[in-house]
Amino acid sequence: MIQLFNSNDKKMTEKIYPGVFARVKAMTIDGIILLVFMVATSSLFSLFNDVPDVVRVSAFLFIFLLYDPLLTSFWGGTIGHRFTGIRVRKEQDEQSNIQFPQAVLRYIIKALIGWISLLTVGGNKKGKAIHDYVAGSVVVYAKSESELNNVKNTTPTTSLPLLTEE
Numbered sequence: 001m002i003q004l005f006n007s008n009d010k011k012m013t014e015k016i017y018p019g020v021f022a023r024v025k026a027m028t029i030d031g032i033i034l035l036v037f038m039v040a041t042s043s044l045f046s047l048f049n050d051v052p053d054v055v056r057v058s059a060f061l062f063i064f065l066l067y068d069p070l071l072t073s074f075w076g077g078t079i080g081h082r083f084t085g086i087r088v089r090k091e092q093d094e095q096s097n098i099q100f101p102q103a104v105l106r107y108i109i110k111a112l113i114g115w116i117s118l119l120t121v122g123g124n125k126k127g128k129a130i131h132d133y134v135a136g137s138v139v140v141y142a143k144s145e146s147e148l149n150n151v152k153n154t155t156p157t158t159s160l161p162l163l164t165e166e
Contacts, residue, residue, distance in 0.1 A: 016141070017126050017127035017140060017141075018084075018127060018139050018140070020118050022084050023086070023118060026084045027080060029079065030079060034064065037063050037067070041059050041060065068107045069107045070100070072097070072103040072106070073097055073103040074097065074100075076097045081139075082142075085141060086142060089137065089138055089140050090137065091137060098137045103135070106135035107131075109131040109134045126138050127139065
């Protein structure tokens with residue numbers, strides 16, 4: 001009797017992390033959303049006669065400075081992250097959101113160095129940007145790899161079909 005078998009039946013799975021394109025898409029969406037929030041807030045203020053400048057400035061600072069950290073820490077990401085199917089998680093526990101102080105630190109670094117932070121995304125296995133390294137965060141896909149078809153199923157090249165006789 002001749003049997004055909006594979007000397008290594010195990011499939012290797014490699015987790016895929018979002019790259020620069022998914023992050024830039026999320027940032028673009030968030031930029032548009034922030035612009036809409038600011039226009040809406042300005043329109044709301046125009047309905048009233050005397051809105052103090054301190055209230056106006058506070059509202060815009062709140063929108064601009066807390067949008068990202070609040071949503072990232074409580075919701076796992078911004079609206080842009082949600083729309084593009086990515087989430088920000090703790091590096092040590094990819095099922096958990098980062099804490100608010102981590103999210104604030106992450107946002108400050110991201111805001112200070114801007115696009116430069118994304119230069120490291122392609123150079124590491126987890127696709128971490130500089131602000132992710134500083135905050136101890138990682139960006140992941142929201143759904144499992146199998147749902148997104150992002151699992152690479154490979155058979156090692158050393159595993160060739162072999163014929164045996166019994």
